[in-house]
Amino acid sequence: MTRSDLDEASPPTGEDEPGLLPSEDVPPAGRLGQLVAGVVPVALGLVALGYSVSLSLGTPAEAGPGLWPALASLLLLGAGLWSLVFERDAGAVERFSRGGIGIALGVVSLVVFVLLINRIGFEMSTLLVMAFWLKVLGRESWLVTAAVSIATTAVLYLLFITLLDVSLPRLAF
Amino acid sequence: MDFLEPVLAGFGVVFTPVNLLYVLAGVVIGMVIGVLPGLGPVATIALLLPITYEIPAESAIIMLAGIYYGAMYGGTITSVLLRLPGEAATVITTIDGYQMARQGRAGSALGIAAIGSFIGGTVSIVGLTLVAPLLARFSLGFGPPENAVLAAMGILLVASLGTVSTAKSLVAAGLGLLLAAAGPDPLFASPRFTFGNINLADGVDFVALAMGLFGLGEILYLLEHRARNRLPKPRVSNAWPSRQDWRQSRGAVGRGSVVGFFIGLLPGGGGVLSSMAAYALEKRRSRTPERFGRGAIEGVAAPETANNAAATSSFIPLLTLGIPTNPVMALIFGALLLQGIPPGPRLINENPEVFWGVIDSMYVGNIFLLILSVPLVGIFVRLVSVRDSILAPIVVTVTMLGVYTVNNSTFDMLLVIVFGVVGYLMKKTGFEPGPLVLAFVLGSVLETAFRQSMRIFDGDPSGFVTRPISGTLFVVTVLALLLPVGIRLARRRRKAASPAATVPADAAPSATESADREATVPSQRQDRAADTPPPVD
Structure with missing residues (x-):
């Protein structure tokens, strides 16, 4: 090539x-x-x-x-x-490669996230989906996974609940 | 001086502590995402739409505007220092900017880019301040036929200017129009394309569409296209441009401002095209064109000035005609609609605080950028090392939770996922989501205007051509559509004559040449220049 x-x-x-x-x-x-x-x-x-x-x-x-x-x-x-x-020019369309599996998993995890959010609230669901993306899809270390997912969830809580006061499904218990 | 009165009132809006904070937030966010290679202003603004819904309209748009022109500058930093354009509009800057950095003149390059951006932005705002009210007054007299032709023109020109393939962009636009048609018929309110789903009864939500296509779609695409090995971090000498640097680039800054201002007005114009055109102009005018590609300071000054000028002037068609000319403007159009403020000629009189507040905030924002850019360069460079695998989940969760907050609807979250997959597939197969979102935004305006016009004309479409203003707009559109086709045909014929189209060993001149060429043929690939390896010394 x-x-x-x-x-x-x-x-x-x-x-x-x-x-x-x-x-x-x-x-x-x-x-x-x-x-x-x-x-x-x-x-x-x-x-x-x-x-x-x-x-x-x-x-x-x-x-x-x-x-x-x-x-x-x-x-x-x-x-x-x-x-x-x-316009059948060969360059425009990319091959669907093995990387597509990761993307499919990512999409499925988001659907699960939507299903979970009404059951267990957005805090736990966010934590879970973050951890999945970081650890499984991103192959980050456990330390990074824990730190980033907890920090992001906390910041999102501060932003949406404390600062903007919007209604998200909250933790059930 | 009643002309100045609303302008000054606009400054009153900007100089409240809260709005100054939003300007600052906007330009800082803009610079940050301009630096991060995975995230552009389009994705970021799409992401922030739900948040803007919660704050006052003028503050919201002030912040979004800041993100747009802030990103233009943020992208420069990585273009110059790492040859990594964080943002498409700064691709052309890599050519001479990176060479300057290698020669130890990074400080000069960044300094002149900051100054050029400031001047270009300011010239453009002055133009905006003067032109926008006149244009708004002129377009107040537009009836349905003019509005229909104008909206159609916006969609068609964006489709023909922005991309590789006009046909594929038109496919995307057609899809956008169909999606906009879903929901109640605008005149009879009978349901269309709802498939009995109650959640679709009001049509497809703009926020879900934009966040899916631009936000999630982008991230999914990014997952597959991880950035390659990072380049080593160069030293930044924090020297400001010398007097000689300034003398050399003075003209380029001046011309870049003008080029940028006018290209920003065109549908499909904006940062990318204007930076290319300004670069090409400087190279052609130069008495020593061979310096370009080897660290000519004009090669940094001109495109950086022009992209900022264009980012500013592209607000004119949106604020005065209600026509977004690029994806970022389509998102700001959507943000205004979310606030219940339809952009168009009436904006200036009905919501002067938004109109003048946004325009005046740009003066302040450009000053912020100038002050922030140089001392913060070190921090911004470090941002480049944020891994995509960390960035992606953060963006995704912000997107998903954000879209929920707009309508408190998990259905909208599912829509985001659907449009995220559609956006990913479109990018994979060479379609651009930009024209789709633009057509979606203009779809209902266009349909209503079209049907009202046909009623006025009693079913005879020739009325669009015979009315003076709509007729003129029509002819301009046709000419603008045919021009690139003509140029492409001529090019193809030239290419057929000389089939040796391989990349020469000395790649630097070829990069500048291709930039040169592409500036005249905007629909050509814009990524070549960035992809060409640096010259072998």
């Missing part, structure tokens, strides 16, 4: 995004990955268009509730098709 190939593989970046930083290069996706990435917007556009039409379009002067979503779906569909047909 030459230098310029690697450049092509780096993700697109825009205003204010940290994607410009040197990062471990994630290789571009294969044909299938690109095809999926290209087809999904088109499929979404078709589904949304069908649903919008079912809402009744009305006339241009007296638009029904479905006319505007239908136009938005057409934009999605058109741009999606254009990108699918003319």
